[in-house]
Amino acid sequence: MPPDRVVISDVAAAAGVSPTTVSHALSGRRAVSEETRRRVLKVVGELGYRSSIIAQSLRNQQTNSVAFLVVDISNPYYPTVAQSVHDGLADEGYVSLIGITYGEPATEETMLHNIVRRNVDGLIFQPMSLSPLEIRRIVGSLPLVLITDHEGELHADQVQTNDAQGIAEAVRHLKDRGFTEVGFIGGPDGRSPGTVRLASFRAAAHALGLTVADHWIEHVPFNRDGGREAGLRLLKPADRPRAIVCANDVIAVGLFDAAHDLGLDIPRDVAVVGFDDIEVASMLKPRLTTVRNPARDVGAACVEAVLSRIASGPETPYTVRSLPTVLLPREST
Amino acid sequence: MPPDRVVISDVAAAAGVSPTTVSHALSGRRAVSEETRRRVLKVVGELGYRSSIIAQSLRNQQTNSVAFLVVDISNPYYPTVAQSVHDGLADEGYVSLIGITYGEPATEETMLHNIVRRNVDGLIFQPMSLSPLEIRRIVGSLPLVLITDHEGELHADQVQTNDAQGIAEAVRHLKDRGFTEVGFIGGPDGRSPGTVRLASFRAAAHALGLTVADHWIEHVPFNRDGGREAGLRLLKPADRPRAIVCANDVIAVGLFDAAHDLGLDIPRDVAVVGFDDIEVASMLKPRLTTVRNPARDVGAACVEAVLSRIASGPETPYTVRSLPTVLLPREST
DNA sequence: GTGAAAGCGCTAACAG
C-alpha cells in the first residue's frame, strides 16, 4: 500500500523541481519545458499523486460542486430528476451534493446554511416551505435555480412545468368521455405544486361547466397512504364524483388501493387521472391515464440554468424556463 | 444584501478579539470569558458569519462527507437505499456525495479517484466491475464499505444480504404450489448480485429435484426491457417453464409485460417470483410474489459500518454484516 | 523556463 497522501511537494522533491512547476506541468497554465514536463508526469504516475480538490477549492474559491435539494426521494418522480441533474453535472465535471428536505422548514433552512458553508458553486432547489426571498437572504449571491411554479419576483432563475396546460387537457378529456362530476385529490396546502394544479383544475372544470362539489376536493400528503385515505373519503358516500384527478401519480396509486378496497371498478365506477407519468403509471391495472411531467427535461433545464448562471455571474437578468406537460390517455378513464 | 463572504477575521475585528478567540467562542474547545463569548456571538449574528467548511476541512484533514456510489438510481430499489444512507449520514452531520456508476468500469474508476481527491471521510460502494483489491488500491486506506455478495478477502467492511436464503424459500414455495419446471431470468454475467441469486436458484432447484432446462436460464440487463425480452424468449416456445424466478422485481415487471403480450395468464400459465420487494411489486396485477430485500436496513448498516470504521481507524478487523431476506408470497404464484 | 513567497480561511500549538 503506497503512502496515503502524496502531496505536491512530494512530487516536486522527487522530480527535482518546485511545486510551482509541478502545478503548471499538470495544469498547462504556464509553459514548461518538454523534458521537465515528462519527468514530472512520470513521477506523478509513480507516486500516484492526485491533487487535493479541497486545497484547490480554498485557493481558487470554487469547488466544482452543485447542491441539489429535493423534497422527497421516495416518490419515483424525483430520482429521475436527480439522475438527470447528476448526469448533466457530472458531464461538466461537477459533483452533486444531494439533500433531502422532506419539505420541512427547519431542514430547508439548515441545509441551505450548510450548503453555503460548503462553498458550493451553485444550488438547484425545489422549495416547499421557504419563500424565494428567504432563500435568497440565506444563500447570498449564490447561483440559484428554483424549481417552482411561484409567480412573481423570484430573485433566482426558474424552472417550471406548465401544469395548467396538462390539467386542462385532462379535464377536457374527462368531459369528452362523459364524466361531468369531478373531484380532486391535492397535496398539502402551501407552496407545493399541488396548489397550482388544484387551481388549474378548478379553472378548467368551471370553464367547461363541470360539477365540482366542495367536498370532492381533498388535501393530503403526497404519498400512497394519503391517496388511499382521501379515496376512501371520496368514494364511500353514494354522492361521489364520477372522476377524480390526482395531483400526482403516487396519490393515484393510493386511490387505486381505495377503489379496490371498496370493490369499485376503474374506470366504470370512477375514472382516475394522475400527474407525473412515473413508470408505475403504465404498470397499474388498468393502466393509469396521467399528465406527463418531463422529469429528465426538468433536470437538464436546471443544470443548464445553473451552469450558465455560474458562467455569467449575478448581473445578467434572471431566466425562466417553462416545460410543457401533456396528457397521456390510457385505461383508467 | 450583506457582503457575501464574511470570514473569521471580519468577526474578530468587529468584536475586538483575535480570530483564535472567535474560533473558540464558536467551537467551545477552549474556555472563553462569558463576556467575550457573548460579544463574539452577537457579532456573528449581526454579520451572518458562517464558517467555511472547505477551510476547516483543509485544516482538520476531514470533510464530514461520505461518498455513496450506486449502480443505477432508476431501479426503485436504490433510491430507498440512498435515502436511508442520506438520512443516517445527515443525522451524524455528514453530507453525502452520491455518484451513479452505471456499473461501467471506467466510470467506477474515475469516480473513485475523484472521491479520493475530494478527501471524503469514507466511502460506501456497490461495485459492479472493479474487484475489491482494485478498489482498495485506488482508495488507499480510506474507510470503505462494500455492498456485495463477494466471498473471500474484501480488504473492506462488508454489507450483504442473504440472498440464498430468500431464493431457497422461493423455490420451495414454487414446489409446494406444484410448479416443477422452473426457469430463471438473471442479470448480466459478472459481479452483479444476479450471479449469486442464480447460483442459489440452481442449488435449491437441484436439491428439491425440480427440472431446470438449460435454455430456461436467461441473462439480461437489470431493467424492464431486459425482463420483457427474456420473457418473450422463454414463454413463446411450447416447451416453456411453468414458473420463473427473476433476479429482481424490475425484470419481473418486464416479464409481466411479455406475458401480457403473449396473452398468458399469471399465475395460471406461468408463475412469477421477483426479488427486492420494491413498492411496485404490490401494485401489479396480480400482486407480485417476491423476496424482500431490506433496502432501508442495508442503508442503515452501511452508515453504521462506515461511521464505526471512521471512528476506529484502519487497524480494527474488517466486519461483515449479513441481512436476512424473506419470501413474500402473493398472487403471482 | 523556473522558483520563492504569499495567501485562500481556518484551528492548534505555543506563549504569556
Place this chain on the structure above:
DNA sequence: CTGTTAGCGCTTTCAC
C-alpha cells in the same frame, strides 16, 4: 483568559 504564529495543500503573482 487571550493572542501570535504556523501550516493544512494548492495556485499565482512577482522576480529572475
